[in-house]
Amino acid sequence: MEMFIERASSFAGDIDRLILVVAIIGGAWLLLAEAVLFFLIFRFSEKRNPKAQYLSGESHEESKWVHWPHYVVIVCDLIIIGFAVQAWYKVKQDLPRAQDTVKVVAQQWAWTFVHSGPDGKLDTEDDITTVDELHLRVNTTYHFKLESQDVLHSFSINVFRLKQDAVPGRTITGWFEPTKVGEFDIQCAEMCGIGHGLMPAKLFVHSAKDYMAWMNGDLTAQVQNQDDSQGLTKLKVSSR
Amino acid sequence: MASDAHHENQSIWSKYVFSTDHKVIGMQYMFTGLFMGLLGAFLVYVFRMQLAFPGQPVPGYGLVSPGEYNALVTNHGTIMIFWLAMPLLIAAFGNFLIPLMIGADDMVFPRINRLSYQIFLLSALVLIASFFVPGGAFGGAWTAYPPLSAQSKYSLTPLGSVFWLVAVALEFVAFLLGGINFIVTLMNARTKGMKMFDIPIVLWMIVLASIIFMASVGPLIAGAVMLLFDQLFGVGFFDPTKGGDPVLWQHLFWFFGHPEVYVVLLPAMGIVAEVISVFSRKKLFGYKTIVGTAIGTGILSFFVWAHHQFVAGIDPRMANVFTITTVLISIPIAEMMFVYIATLYGGSIRLTTPMLFALGFLAEFLIGGVTGLFLGASGADIYFHDSYFVVAHFHYTFVPIGIIATFAGIYFWFPKMFGRMMNETLGKVHFWGTILGFNGIFIPLFILGTSGQHRRIYSYENFPELATQGMQNLRVFATMSLILMLVSQIPFAWNFFYSMFKGEKAPKNPWNSNTLEWTAESPPPHGNWSEFPTVYRSPYEYSVPGRAKDFWPQNEPT
Numbered sequence: 001m002e003m004f005i006e007r008a009s010s011f012a013g014d015i016d017r018l019i020l021v022v023a024i025i026g027g028a029w030l031l032l033a034e035a036v037l038f039f040l041i042f043r044f045s046e047k048r049n050p051k052a053q054y055l056s057g058e059s060h061e062e063s064k065w066v067h068w069p070h071y072v073v074i075v076c077d078l079i080i081i082g083f084a085v086q087a088w089y090k091v092k093q094d095l096p097r098a099q100d101t102v103k104v105v106a107q108q109w110a111w112t113f114v115h116s117g118p119d120g121k122l123d124t125e126d127d128i129t130t131v132d133e134l135h136l137r138v139n140t141t142y143h144f145k146l147e148s149q150d151v152l153h154s155f156s157i158n159v160f161r162l163k164q165d166a167v168p169g170r171t172i173t174g175w176f177e178p179t180k181v182g183e184f185d186i187q188c189a190e191m192c193g194i195g196h197g198l199m200p201a202k203l204f205v206h207s208a209k210d211y212m213a214w215m216n217g218d219l220t221a222q223v224q225n226q227d228d229s230q231g232l233t234k235l236k237v238s239s240r
Numbered sequence: 241m242a243s244d245a246h247h248e249n250q251s252i253w254s255k256y257v258f259s260t261d262h263k264v265i266g267m268q269y270m271f272t273g274l275f276m277g278l279l280g281a282f283l284v285y286v287f288r289m290q291l292a293f294p295g296q297p298v299p300g301y302g303l304v305s306p307g308e309y310n311a312l313v314t315n316h317g318t319i320m321i322f323w324l325a326m327p328l329l330i331a332a333f334g335n336f337l338i339p340l341m342i343g344a345d346d347m348v349f350p351r352i353n354r355l356s357y358q359i360f361l362l363s364a365l366v367l368i369a370s371f372f373v374p375g376g377a378f379g380g381a382w383t384a385y386p387p388l389s390a391q392s393k394y395s396l397t398p399l400g401s402v403f404w405l406v407a408v409a410l411e412f413v414a415f416l417l418g419g420i421n422f423i424v425t426l427m428n429a430r431t432k433g434m435k436m437f438d439i440p441i442v443l444w445m446i447v448l449a450s451i452i453f454m455a456s457v458g459p460l461i462a463g464a465v466m467l468l469f470d471q472l473f474g475v476g477f478f479d480p481t482k483g484g485d486p487v488l489w490q491h492l493f494w495f496f497g498h499p500e501v502y503v504v505l506l507p508a509m510g511i512v513a514e515v516i517s518v519f520s521r522k523k524l525f526g527y528k529t530i531v532g533t534a535i536g537t538g539i540l541s542f543f544v545w546a547h548h549q550f551v552a553g554i555d556p557r558m559a560n561v562f563t564i565t566t567v568l569i570s571i572p573i574a575e576m577m578f579v580y581i582a583t584l585y586g587g588s589i590r591l592t593t594p595m596l597f598a599l600g601f602l603a604e605f606l607i608g609g610v611t612g613l614f615l616g617a618s619g620a621d622i623y624f625h626d627s628y629f630v631v632a633h634f635h636y637t638f639v640p641i642g643i644i645a646t647f648a649g650i651y652f653w654f655p656k657m658f659g660r661m662m663n664e665t666l667g668k669v670h671f672w673g674t675i676l677g678f679n680g681i682f683i684p685l686f687i688l689g690t691s692g693q694h695r696r697i698y699s700y701e702n703f704p705e706l707a708t709q710g711m712q713n714l715r716v717f718a719t720m721s722l723i724l725m726l727v728s729q730i731p732f733a734w735n736f737f738y739s740m741f742k743g744e745k746a747p748k749n750p751w752n753s754n755t756l757e758w759t760a761e762s763p764p765p766h767g768n769w770s771e772f773p774t775v776y777r778s779p780y781e782y783s784v785p786g787r788a789k790d791f792w793p794q795n796e797p798t
Contacts, residue, residue: 004691005705018619026610033577033606040584041599044520045591052783052790053586057525057579065585066526066578073574077567080617084563087619092556108394151388152486154551154626158692158705161623167487167553168387169480185705189626189694191381193394194307197697 008180008205009160010141014087016161021083025076091162095175098143102134106146106153106166109195111186118215128215132201134186136178137211146172154190157203165190178205260350261766265357266336267657270650272357273327276364280319281726287312287698292719294699307396309698310379315367317382318404321500322411323364325642329507330415330453331360333649334422334446336657340757341440343431343775343795345767348424356417363410370403378404381696383493386478386486390470402471409464412457419450431756433775437531438794440755440779441524444531445510449503452538456499463492490552494545501637502541506534508645509576512598515648516580518753519595520587521790523780526579533572533579540569550621559618566616573609577602588783588790592751593667597648600675601640608636611686629689632682639678647674647732654736655750659762660743666735673728680721684714752791755779759795 001007001016043049055062101122103114113134117126122145128135136142146155148166156163160176188199206214256264290304297303304312335353339346347353371377378400380389389405392398426439426447466477467489476482478489509530517524524530546554546562580602589595611633614620624630647670654662693706700706749758756775760768773795781792 001690004687015619015623018617019614019623022613022617022620026613030606030610033581034603037581037584037599037602037606040581040587041589041591044584044587044589046588049586049588052521052588054523054783054785055525055586056523056527057582058528063526063529066529066575066582069578070571070575074571077570080613081564081567084567084617084619085560087617088550088556088559088563088622091619091622092551092559151394152385152552156626156694158623163551163622163625165552167480169485170553172553185692185703187692187694187703191310191385191388191696193388194305194310194379194396196310197306197699198702200702 006159006180006182006184007161008178008182008184009157009162010177010179011087011091012159012161012179014090018083018087022080025080029073029076092174095143095173096141096177098175099141100137101143101145102136103145104134104147104155104166105149106155106188106192106199107149108151108193109188109199111155111188111199111201113201115215133204134201135204135206135211135214137208138178138181138205141175141177143173143175146174151192152190153188153192153199156187156189157184158187159184159203163189181205181207181210258354260346260354262335262339262347262350262353263657263764265353266332266334268357269327269335269360270332272361272364273324273332276319276323276327279368280316280324281729283312283316283319284722285726287316288719288722290698292716294701304698306698307376307379310381310696311371311377311397311400313696314379314381314404315371315377318408319367320638320642321382321504322408323367325504325638325646326411326415327360328646329504329511329642329649330422330446330449331356331418333442333507333511333653334418334450336653337757338422338425338443338446339429340656340760340764340768341443341755342426342429342434343756343769343773344425344429345769345772347421348429349421352417353421356414356421359410359417360414363407363414366403366410367407370400370407373399373403376400383490383497384467385493386467386470386489387480390467390478391474392471402468405464405468405471409461409468412461412464415450415453416457419454422447422450423454431772431775434794435775437527438775438778440510441513441527441530442507442510445506445513445534448534448538449506452499452506452541453503456496456503456542459492460496463489487549487553490549491545494548495542497548498545499538499541502537504641505637506538508601508641509534509580511645511649511652512580512601513583514753514755515594515598515652516583516602517780517782518652518751519590519592519598520584521590521782522583522587523778523782524579525582525585527778527780529579530576533576536572537569537576540565540572544569544616547616547618547621550618551625563616563618567613570609570613570616577606577609592651593662593664593671594648594652596668596671597644597651600671601645601648604636604644604675604678605640608633608638608640611636624689626695627689628685628693628695631695632685632689635682635685639682643674643678647671650736652751653757654739655746656757656760656762656764658740658743659746660739660741661746661750662739662743663735666731670728670732670735673731674725677721677723677725677728680724681718684718684721688714749793752789754781754791754793756794759793 105112111132113130115128116122117128146166148168153166162176164174184203186201186203286298286301289298375397378397380395388394395401469475476484478484478486543565547566550559746762756773759773775794779794783790
């Protein structure tokens with residue numbers, strides 16, 4: 001999977017392992033089935049086999065050729081279900097204790113992120129609100145509180161292998177832990193109207209030191225310069 | 241039975257427009273479906289050109305705005321499923337084949353049948369009209385999730401949304417009427433001697449599909465009425481600020497939407513069964529297994545719907561249940577694929593055009609089936625959901641179903657429909673162009689989806705991870721392959737219309753097939769037979785040992 005896209009969260013590896021398991025099992029079956037199909041088309045062409053056999057496939061002796069592979073399919077299914085439930089449980093059902101919390105609000109067609117600020121608590125005076133850019137500290141377990149102000153949106157960070165729909169009227173809680181410093185894309189992955197293609201946001205994963213610096217405003221100018229080309233605005237409503 | 245059966249000297253008007261003859265109604269569905277398919281193909285041409293060359297005018301259309309892009313994508317999906325796959329696979333083949341294959345002179349309710357087509361035609365006209373209303377056509381995706389679809393202040397298409405919804409609801413009414421007819425006719429109008437297990441597989445499949453459709457569509461019709469009330473009167477069934485819930489729509493939609501996949505899959509599998517049996521000169525391997533797995537698939541398909549909603553905000557514990565049911569549906573489907581492949585064993589395979597399309601269906605649908613595992617496995621779906629991986633996956637199911645199997649059926653029954661043969665060379669050109677084009681489109685889309693490209697975006701310029709040159713090259717390649725696939729339909733169109741009038745005259749039974757439709761004249765007259773055939777055996781007695789001929793028609797006395 002890393003050939004296609006980076007991994008930058010603690011659970012991305014679990015999802016990639018599941019994808020690999022499905023790829024191996026499904027791929028093996030696909031190749032086998034296609035190989036048998038093409039072999040039969042070749043071997044039993046009219047030229048090589050002018051007179052067809054009479055087989056009903058109803059007797060046990062004949063139907064076992066279909067049933068045995070079939071039992072193997074069931075075993076493969078169980079393996080896939082096992083890995084699927086494991087990855088799902090870790091990402092979506094289990095909620096490890098949060099070290100920090102960030103609020104994510106989707107609307108037509110922008111993302112608003114509320115960071116907890118220096119005190120590490122949301123809904124306090126020192127919260128930092130930004131539009132279309134999310135700042136995180138690496139190796140920190142975050143909870144996110146996802147809301148929508150109008151229609152359905154979907155909060156999607158590919159490098160985290162994370163996706164969660166935002167539903168108006170609900171606050172959906174989930175978690176992630178960034179493991180890699182860098183700049184990444186945030187997408188809206190649910191059709192949300194004519195501006196659906198204009199809902200990119202930027203994710204900045206900082207080292208602990210850079211994160212402190214960002215919070216203290218030192219990075220503001222730098223960040224703005226980087227993003228001028230994309231017309232992103234940074235709103236600071238903190239009253240430090 | 242119809243009181244006007246066996247009328248001679250009908251006017252063109254009553255013969256072709258207001259006919260109650262099942263064959264004419266089947267043709268009406270076929271031509272309307274093919275026309276709508278052409279429209280759906282034009283839409284995909286426009287938006288794929290926009291993706292390959294963003295911001296440049298598309299030849300034959302012009303500049304594509306983001307709002308238009310959404311409308312194109314939405315209506316492409318809606319048309320290809322509801323106005324191409326369903327009318328062709330169920331209504332066209334169902335109407336044409338059911339009476340002919342069971343030895344009846346017409347459907348049991350010919351006037352309901354006519355009404356079904358008229359409502360269907362109206363639904364198509366309403367959908368086309370939605371492109372010309374102020375505000376433009378609906379662009380909220382073919383799944384029409386509220387609140388976007390429910391409130392015009394969000395969708396900005398106050399009339400387009402309503403027209404879209406009314407068109408879809410009318411289409412459901414048409415298929416409910418048709419489905420009643422199919423089920424009753426198959427149950428009650430079979431000719432003397434035809435027992436349950438003498439019914440050709442394709443009819444089992446069409447009727448099972450009709451039953452699945454009727455059992456699943458109810459909740460969605462209720463949902464459609466609720467959504468219409470939300471749109472027109474602001475009632476708020478799906479509006480959280482008025483105590484409604486947007487996710488409710490998703491349950492109603494997908495409770496229908498997933499069985500719908502099998503509603504179109506089963507008739508396609510049925511067509512393929514007929515074609516591979518005839519052209520491998522083999523009895524179908526495990527007739528009862530096929531019927532059993534089709535019923536099993538149908539039942540299981542009612543318990544998988546929420547796999548479309550893993551990340552939609554449902555209770556996360558629920559995802560585990562739906563992962564299990566979804567992955568388990570691979571059991572009957574895999575069994576069915578094995579049985580079809582096993583039918584080829586020991587056969588004497590003739591690679592005619594219909595056979596090529598039938599084998600193409602098997603080879604391509606396998607890819608669609610296997611890639612579904614990535615999406616059914618909940619953990620992996622977190623990543624793949626709403627990406628191009630999903631787009632590629634379901635096109636690897638729907639294109640084999642709605643396009644490849646449909647062509648297999650058209651090439652196979654064309655001699656019976658029009659009394660003339662189609663050209664084989666043009667058929668093979670058509671086949672290879674379609675298959676190569678199709679794979680050329682969707683293999684790149686698998687790669688793009690795995691790289692994180694999300695759906696329904698008119699331009700990826702704003703996403704640095706997706707705006708790379710390599711990914712853009714793949715998009716251009718997919719668009720070029722689409723153009724190859726579209727151009728390859730020209731030989732088909734020529735072959736179809738030329739052969740209809742100038743093709744070689746077809747005998748009664750050009751493929752040496754066993755089923756009853758091949759005992760009628762080509763094309764069959766109104767009423768089909770002067771004397772109804774009697775059935776003596778199962779439809780797949782090919783290459784029976786000890787017989788000189790390698791086929792044994794169902795109506796031939798022992």
